[in-house]
Amino acid sequence: MTVDNGVRVVAGSMLLLSLALxxxxxxxxVWLSVLVGINLIQSxxxxxxxxxxxxxxxxxK
Incomplete structure (x- = not known):
């Protein structure tokens, strides 16, 4: 798995976890989802x- 794919997996997992919580x-x-989104935009x-x-x-790699 590449780093780019790994970042997508981490971001998606964090969003799903945040929505479940x-x-x-x-x-x-819900603020965890907001922070994940802000981090994706700034990156x-x-x-x-x-x-x-x-x-x-x-x-x-």
């Missing part, structure tokens, strides 16, 4: 993505 635990977890403009750095350190 919002539905079953507390409505405030498109700046090229900096914390998830990509983490996945690179974990050995993805």
């Amino acid at each position: 919002t539905h079953w635990v507390h409505p405030g977890f 498109a403009f700046t090229g900096f993505c914390p998830a990509a750095r983490l996945l690179t350190r974990l050995g993805l």
